[in-house]
Amino acid sequence: xxxWPYNRQYVKKREDYRQxxxxxxxxxxxxxxxxxxxxxxxxxxxxxxxxLLGLDQSTVSKHLSILLTAGILDNRKQANNVYYRLLIPCxxxxxxCTSKVLKKMQSM
Amino acid sequence: xxxWPYNRQYVKKREDYRQxxxxxxxxxxxxxxxxxxxxxxxxxxxxxxxxLLGLDQSTVSKHLSILLTAGILDNRKQANNVYYRLLIPCxxxxxxCTSKVLKKMQSM
DNA sequence: TGACTATATGGCCATATGGCCATATAATAG
DNA sequence: CTATTATATGGCCATATGGCCATATAGTCA
Numbered sequence: 001x002x003x004w005p006y007n008r009q010y011v012k013k014r015e016d017y018r019q020x021x022x023x024x025x026x027x028x029x030x031x032x033x034x035x036x037x038x039x040x041x042x043x044x045x046x047x048x049x050x051x052l053l054g055l056d057q058s059t060v061s062k063h064l065s066i067l068l069t070a071g072i073l074d075n076r077k078q079a080n081n082v083y084y085r086l087l088i089p090c091x092x093x094x095x096x097c098t099s100k101v102l103k104k105m106q107s108m
Numbered sequence: 109x110x111x112w113p114y115n116r117q118y119v120k121k122r123e124d125y126r127q128x129x130x131x132x133x134x135x136x137x138x139x140x141x142x143x144x145x146x147x148x149x150x151x152x153x154x155x156x157x158x159x160l161l162g163l164d165q166s167t168v169s170k171h172l173s174i175l176l177t178a179g180i181l182d183n184r185k186q187a188n189n190v191y192y193r194l195l196i197p198c199x200x201x202x203x204x205c206t207s208k209v210l211k212k213m214q215s216m
Numbered sequence: 217t218g219a220c221t222a223t224a225t226g227g228c229c230a231t232a233t234g235g236c237c238a239t240a241t242a243a244t245a246g
Numbered sequence: 247c248t249a250t251t252a253t254a255t256g257g258c259c260a261t262a263t264g265g266c267c268a269t270a271t272a273g274t275c276a
Contacts, residue, residue, distance in 0.1 A: 017138040023206045025136035029234080030125040041145075046253055056236055061254055063234090073212040078253045080243040088212065090205040097198040098131045102124075104196065105179040137264080154223055164266055169224055171264090188222050188273040 024072035027091070031055060033064050039073065040092055043085035054081075135199070136144035139163060140171050143192075147181065148200055151193035 026032060031053055038044055038052060050060045064084055067073040074087040086092075114201055134140060146152055146160060158168045172192055175181040182195040194200075 014138070017141045019210050020203060020206045021138050022139055023209050024132045025233095028129050028133035028136045030122070030129050031234085033125045033128055047251095055234095057253075058237080058255080059235055065254080071209045077243090077253095080250095082253065088205065088209050090208055094202045094205050095128060097196065097202050098128045100198055101131050101179045101196050102127050106157050133263095139264085155221095164265095165223075166267080167224075167265055173224080185223095185273085188220095190223065 010056060023070050023072070026066050026072060027094070029063070031059070032067055035060075035067065036072070039084060039086040040089075043083045044088060045065060045081040045083055047081070049084070131178050131180070134174050134180060135202070139172070140175055143168075143171060143175065144180070144194060144199060147189070147192060147194040148197075151191045153189040155189070157192070185196055 027036075034053060035049055038049060041073055044052075046061055046064060047059065049064070050057045053060055055063075062071065064075075068075060068084070072086070072091055073084050075082050075084045077083075142161055142189075143157055146157065152160075154165065154169055154172060157172070158165045161168055163171075172181065172183075176183060176192070180194070180196055180199055181192050183190050183192045185191075
């Protein structure tokens with residue numbers, strides 16, 4: 001095992017870790033979490049989210065594209081609006097774990 | 109509602125988002141994910157993890173401290189070793205969601 | 217005590233991130 | 247067609263991140 005440069009298994013793992021890290025990085029920002037919170041209820045346009053977040057439109061657009069390419073959101077175009085929606089609802093479930101972490105923190 | 113500067117509910121939410129984002133940021137790095145993978149099985153010393161990861165000892169120490177202050181790990185000192193262990197096993201469950209994201213990605 | 221070992225911290229550097237402004241692009245409306 | 251609206255992209259800047267090296271700190275053992 002562990003022939004040059006790495007065995008296939010190892011390379012696969014490394015790549016998996018990179019991917020998983022990328023998903024967490026997408027969720028590692030207040031603004032993007034608020035976007036997800038909103039999209040949990042229904043799809044929204046970029047403009048709507050921009051108003052809700054109180055950030056620059058370009059900033060929101062960049063956040064959306066990060067969530068999009070991370071595979072967490074989906075979008076569709078209608079008229080000259082782009083509607084974004086939550087693609088992976090289980091992302092919300094992850095928050096039940098993060099809240100456990102927070103609870104444990106507070107009890108320390 | 110929404111008295112100056114924000115109502116209490118809103119402030120709480122903002123703070124929650126900050127905390128959740130911090131947890132995800134802690135998980136948003138290959139090396140730290142590998143550490144968690146290892147600690148899933150049993151506790152390890154800094155030295156063991158340093159060998160396993162092939163990174164500088166100081167780098168590993170910093171990663172551990174990030175996971176520690178994020179509330180994901182715990183540690184104990186014995187002799188002149190510090191053993192780190194996984195505090196919140198449900199962190200592993202989050203990976204079942206991230207793998208769903210990845211699967212969906214690959215099918216696109 | 218002093219020497220040794222394990223871990224943590226500070227300094228440094230290259231790169232990434234998150235925000236804004238300005239502007240480009242795309243679609244609609246007139 | 248032109249003007250308007252919605253969104254995306256590029257440039258910029260301040261700050262954060264992740265890595266290493268060097269060194270400080272803490273604990274053990276003789």
